Amino acid sequence: MNEIPSDNWISIEEAAEYLGVKPVTIRNWIRKKNDIPAQKIGKLWKFKRSELDEWIKSGKSAIE
Template identity: 40%
Template sequence: MAEPWLSADDIAAHLGVTKDTVYTWIAEKAMPAHKVGRLWKFQASEIDDWVRRGGAAGDDTP
């Protein structure tokens, strides 16, 4: 079965951050995200890999 696509709210909850932080990470830290119309969609496995590689490292987020 294919992995479901998650919303920005879902990914924010998954990571324990705000939705604003998710959008900042998309723009400034190359967080893996896919634009579908006006919405951003995510796959948890891509996000988890990105976090493990240090993509969210640093303390420069609001």
């Protein structure tokens, strides 16, 4: 069966696992205004997998 992945909000830890990096790397990208698609909800940073995929495809995730 083909399941459509849900595009719920994920945490920094889940985003890090999804991207194959450590949570501290995600926090550094947020701090450095690296254009990572993150939304602050209350005190927590949240991400959508689809937005992370688009960010990677756009090339904005490349280290300069």
